[in-house]
Amino acid sequence: MTIKILGINGSPRKYGNTYKMLKLALYSAEYLGAKIEIIDLYEKRIEPCLGCLTDNQYACRYPCVIKDDMQEIYKIILESDGLIFATPVYWFNMSGPMKNLVDRITVFENMVYFDEYSWVEGKTAGIIAAGAESGTAMVVSSLMITLNSYGMMIPPWGFAYFTGKEDVLTDTNAVLDAINVGRVVYMAIKGEKTSRWYDPRPSFLEEVLSRVKEECEKNYKELFPGRKEKIFTLLDSEKE
Amino acid sequence: MTIKILGINGSPRKYGNTYKMLKLALYSAEYLGAKIEIIDLYEKRIEPCLGCLTDNQYACRYPCVIKDDMQEIYKIILESDGLIFATPVYWFNMSGPMKNLVDRITVFENMVYFDEYSWVEGKTAGIIAAGAESGTAMVVSSLMITLNSYGMMIPPWGFAYFTGKEDVLTDTNAVLDAINVGRVVYMAIKGEKTSRWYDPRPSFLEEVLSRVKEECEKNYKELFPGRKEKIFTLLDSEKE
Amino acid sequence: MTIKILGINGSPRKYGNTYKMLKLALYSAEYLGAKIEIIDLYEKRIEPCLGCLTDNQYACRYPCVIKDDMQEIYKIILESDGLIFATPVYWFNMSGPMKNLVDRITVFENMVYFDEYSWVEGKTAGIIAAGAESGTAMVVSSLMITLNSYGMMIPPWGFAYFTGKEDVLTDTNAVLDAINVGRVVYMAIKGEKTSRWYDPRPSFLEEVLSRVKEECEKNYKELFPGRKEKIFTLLDSEKE
Amino acid sequence: MTIKILGINGSPRKYGNTYKMLKLALYSAEYLGAKIEIIDLYEKRIEPCLGCLTDNQYACRYPCVIKDDMQEIYKIILESDGLIFATPVYWFNMSGPMKNLVDRITVFENMVYFDEYSWVEGKTAGIIAAGAESGTAMVVSSLMITLNSYGMMIPPWGFAYFTGKEDVLTDTNAVLDAINVGRVVYMAIKGEKTSRWYDPRPSFLEEVLSRVKEECEKNYKELFPGRKEKIFTLLDSEKE
Incomplete structure (x- = not known):
């Protein structure tokens, strides 16, 4: 049976550090045998949670009363065995679209009131x-x-982070940590009996690394010009 | 000179505990002499932050490149001496609209790169x-x-919280804490020299309390029917 | 092979809510087949971590340079398959003895620099x-x-909490959550293949509950008089 | 009237980054006119809080039932107008001695039950x-x-942090942030009416910086040999 792992990208920059680390994790899982998929939250319309269950505990259930792109995302989540949530850090916290996603997933958790x-x-x-x-x-x-x-399991070293302005791909530890996230999520789903949950030299390191590098360079070339036009409207040319 | 205090409501329920506590704080500040205003984030369109400054530190500045209701909110924030941020707790965190607001305020903080x-x-x-x-x-x-x-000052006991499903107005401590938030924000702005920052029996307690009670009952009557229709679409009638 | 689960009690009150919840979890695990053990941190001498690895990454390793009761605790931790950390909330954070324990466990984690x-x-x-x-x-x-x-796995719903001054044993949800912590830790170690990680009506509920109740009443009778003498030295008799 | 500012050092390394940043803050405050003092928690005996108030809200009050070095620290805290808490990061949290200090300060906060x-x-x-x-x-x-x-006020940008293994004194932003902490604490106590709370080029930068540098080099020479002997007992010589 194929193991399905979903990556949820909460960053608007499909060439930035968050995206790179998520792709490192996903490609590693894929290398090990998983079927992977990615959702870019900034390309979806996800309305904020309305807090219905505060009015009535039974008002919140799948599918949510809000009919937006979550309806499609809900289905993908249900089909996934593993999920990797990736977000940039905005003010010590996740991005707004990731927050909306997290809150909207309540419909699944709240099914405990219907299905136990x-x-x-x-x-x-x-x-x-x-x-x-x-x-x-x-x-x-x-x-x-x-x-x-929600009822999800967190495997050993189930997370990776990076603090800094430089390219995360130049930081060996962060790269290994990100790769390992994909690995442990895959291993835990497979139910592997092991006491070794960190691989300091995965055989597929170079392959995965260059694949991510290439993809992000391509994304940057394709996406940044349009983004630049949008975000730099106000920028004095000399400060660019 | 009039002291202006802005309340920012991150709850979709203008009759719930978050809203009640915010109004307790605001009316107390008003009682003491402040000019108050409230913004309901769920009635505004606030897009998520695009993280421009990760591409270029100078790309983020007032006014933000996104032209939505933040443009109006920015002006109100600038004119305010004090701000009270009120949010329901969704998954150990603020609501999505509050998160978007918080991130979009970055344009003010990032002016350090232009104006010092x-x-x-x-x-x-x-x-x-x-x-x-x-x-x-x-x-x-x-x-x-x-x-x-951001560069904001937090006065002594600058926050109030309430954990529970019951009506916050029945909890004396939570009511006093919320009232005190309005009071200390006002006092700190006024620059009062005092070593007494908590008032356990404010003279205006009853007045403020009944004003909030009345307003929220009115809001409930007016707003809940429409909300109920929306959120209970899926609800089996017998479980209501 | 027997599954060993260690409970670590960070509360000074062996009859309080933290202790009760920990015992609910442990007895549930025992009921399911685990061998359980408990360590009361307030009865041990655990010095604070000296931060050796900041001077030299290789200076921190098992066994720690500090020779106190951690030497005995280290051995018990190594032999355990599962660990349940229980702490009272002091200023939004764990108790001091729990903090010292957490920091001193670094010697195990830092063995990655020696053993990978x-x-x-x-x-x-x-x-x-x-x-x-x-x-x-x-x-x-x-x-x-x-x-x-550290490299530990967190099973679904791997935690339980209780906020309030009343006896936690009177709160059905908190009791069930605590019991479930013992259960999921046991199940995860056993490697059970299941998609049901919460048991809303465990067959052993009454048995475990009355066992904890009895034990804590006994502890209270035996331990509180001595504790009272110590903590109430300064207390005006009329306020007791 | 002299403004008194107390620095509380939660690091065992009186030549490390935490200590350096604390000293930057304190010397800046001193330069501006404050009388400064520092307490090194690792040189004191501070027992963990016993949680007395969970048994009886009135059992916790100044002076604490525990007679250790906190008795002396309590007096210094009471006499201080400002306090700067400095701690290394051990497992995403403060050090154990800082945690014990924080908990033991409860005796002051809990006086609300006696003195309002x-x-x-x-x-x-x-x-x-x-x-x-x-x-x-x-x-x-x-x-x-x-x-x-506790009832303390947090001035604008009331904190500074540094993430990294290198010497914090080589990081201009971190140095300026630390200096500014001393400055805003002093300014807030003095009640200065200003809307400028960050000084990007304090006149006393070089003076304060070289004073801290010199002192920490001296401390390192004096203290590290003894510390080294203690922490490196187990270290293979070739790995030093």
Whole structure:
């Protein structure tokens, strides 16, 4: 039976450190045998949670009353054995689209009131966070308690983070950590009996690394010009 | 000179505990002499932050490249001496609209790269969080480090929280804490020299309390029917 | 092969809510087949971590340079398949003795620099936190990211918390959550293939509950008089 | 009237980054006119909090039932107008001695039950955290909500952190942030009316920097040999 692992990208930059680390994890899982898929939250319309269950505990259930792109994402989540949540660090916390996703997943967890189990329980979760400044651990711990509260399992070293402005691909430890996230999520789903959960020299390191490098360079070339036009409207040319 | 205090409501329920605590704080500040205003984030369109500054530190500045309701909110924030951020607790964290607001305020803080000061520095901030389950302290501490990083001052006991499903107005401590948030924000702005920052029996307690009670009952009557129709679409009638 | 689960009690009150929840978890695991053991940190001498690895990454390794009761605790930890960390909430955080324990476990994790694996990796961890006020989720998330960083696995719903001053044994949800922590830690170690990780009506509920009740009443009778004498030295008799 | 600012050092290394940042802050405050003092927690005996107030809210009050070095520290805290808490990051959290200190300060806060005010309310607090890896923001936010809950005020940019293994004195931003903590704590106590809370080029930068550099080099020479002997007992000579 194929193991399906879903990567959820909460970054608007499909060439940045968050995206790179997520892809390192996903490609490693793929290398090991998983079927992978990625969702880019910034390309979806995800409305904020309406907090229905505060009015009535039974008002919140799958499928959510809000009919937006979550309806499609819900289906992909249900089919996945493992999920890797990747987010940039904005003010010591996840990005807004990731926050909306996290809150909207409540419909699965709240099924405990109808079916006595959470529809996402037993799935395995990994977490990735990258930021220019401090806050990565705050994001990871906030996501970890949340995913575990959904009923998800967190495998040993189930997260990777990177703090800094430089290219994460130049930081060996961060690269290995990200790769390992894909690996442990895969291993935990497979139910491998092992006491070795960190691989300091995966055989597929170079392959995965160059694949991510290439893809992100391509993405940058394709996507940055349009993005630049948008974000630099106000920028004095001399400061670019 | 009139002291202006802005309440930012991150809850979709204008009759719930978050809203009630925010109004307790605001009316107390008003009673003491402040001019108050409230913004309901769920009634605004606030797009998520695009993380421009990760591409270029100078790309992020006031006014943001995104033209949505933040443009109007930015102006109100700039004119305010104090701000009280109030949010429900969704998964140990603030609501999505509050997260988007927090991230979009970056344009003010990032003005340090242009003007050598943050456009919101020196403002005084209060925080309110209410949730059915644990997580209030996580939300408060996450907001507190963020607001302080903007350059805002946090007065003694600058926050109030409530954990529980019951009506917060029946909990004397939570009511007093919320009232006190409005009070300390006002006092700090006024620059009062005092070593007494908590008032356990404010003279205006009853007045403020009944004003909030009345308003929220009215809001409930007006707003809940429409909301109910929306959120209970899927609900079996017998479980309502 | 017997599954060994160690409970680590970070509370000074062996009749309080933290202790009760920990015992609910442990007795449930025992009921399912585990061999259980408990360590009461307040009865041990555990010096604070000296941060040796900041001077030299290789200076920190098992056994720690500090010769105190951790030497005995280290051995018990190594022999355990699962560990349940239970702490009261002191200022939104774990107790001091729990903090010292957490830091001193670094010697196991830092063995990655000598053996390429953490000596506690692959063990399964559960978390319990009880406090009179908010902060339980902060403690849980702080412990969760730490234990996961040691290389430990967090099973679905691997934690339980309780916020309040009343007896936790009167709160059905908190009791079930605590019992379930013992259960999921045991199940994860056993490697059970299941998608049901929460048991809302464990057959052994009454048995475990009355066992904990009885034990804590006995502890209270035996231990509180001595404790009372110590802590109430300064207390005006009329306020007792 | 002289403004008194107390630095509380939670690091065992009186030549490390935490200590350096604390000294930058303190000397800056001194330069501006404050009388400064420093307490090194690792040189004191501070027992863990016994959680008396969980048994009886009135059992916790100044002076604590535990007679250790806190008795002397309590007096210094009471006499201080401002306090700067500095800690290394151990597992995303403060050090054990800092945790014990934080918990033992409860005796001042709990005086609200006797005197209707916290004995430390209205004091101004600054926070410093330094760590080799992520977690600085978690420590800062945990301390910030705690100090604010004591009744302390947090001035704009009331904290500084540094993540990394290199010497913090080589990082201009971290140095400026640390210096600024001393400055804003001093300014807030003095009640200065200003909207400029960050000084990017303090006139006393070089003076303070070289003073800290010199002192820490001296400390290293004096203290490291003894420390080395202690921590490297187990270290293979070739790995030193």
